[in-house]
Amino acid sequence: RRLASQRIEVINDAKVEEVRPDAVVISDGRTIPTRTTIWAAGIEPPPLVGNLDLQKDHRGRILIDQYLRVKGRPGVYAVGDCTSIQYDGPPVPALAQAAEQEGKRAASNLAAEIENKVPVPFRYRSVGQLVDLGEGSALVDILGVNLSGLLGAYVWKAVYLYELGYDLNRAHVLADWTIDLFTRPDTSKLFEDPNQPRVRT
Ligand SMILES: Cc1cc2nc3c(=O)[nH]c(=O)nc-3n(C[C@H](O)[C@H](O)[C@H](O)COP(=O)(O)OP(=O)(O)OC[C@H]3O[C@@H](n4cnc5c(N)ncnc54)[C@H](O)[C@@H]3O)c2cc1C
Structure with a gap:
């Protein structure tokens, strides 16, 4: 709406x-x-990946199996946007939450391989989606809970800060947001500026 x-x-x-x-x-x-x-x-893998002599999908992403092992390369693992997993689980989007989950699983599977233990198959689990709409409004869908408007914007900012991981980064971003309040105009307000020409998308 x-x-x-x-x-x-x-x-x-x-x-x-x-x-x-x-x-x-x-x-x-x-x-x-x-x-x-x-x-x-959207995105495409960088030239480094393009030049690797590995099995790829039609978009040039490295093919990996359910344990996140590169197909045809024993002992080599790959994760993130540059990969395409072949498994029977839900689709894995090119998102940070997917790359993080894959990274953890690849690390534990690599350790298991070194210790001659059984690897665990990867399964992507979406924890939700956040969409910033600007002007103090955001759409939030976290674990089935849906929020929007100003409340959504607060949750968006809280999750964003939490996900930054390091206190120094959090302090930088908080300082940026605070400075923005008093200085730069929010470019997303373009749509509501009556002096601007009408914008069609
Ligand atoms: C504009 C934008 C907004 C996004 N917003 C969101 C969001 O809101 N939420 C979300 O979940 N996801 C978001 N994403 C997606 C998210 O950033 C990626 O899914 C995630 O970063 C993938 O992690 P990765 O480790 O696979 O790749 P990256 O995070 O891209 O890491 C790859 C790293 O490899 C390095 N690298 C590249 N080539 C070389 C080389 N030759 N040698 C050494 N290092 C190299 C790069 O510098 C980079 O640091 C966004 C992406 C973009 C582009």
């Missing part, structure tokens, strides 16, 4: 077929007139 009030439309299940100077054509047949187009469609 909030996005709609800011004239933002989220289009699911559609691919961009063509980006023209004045329009974007999408696969459901629509042509959306545009003036500024911002492309934010």
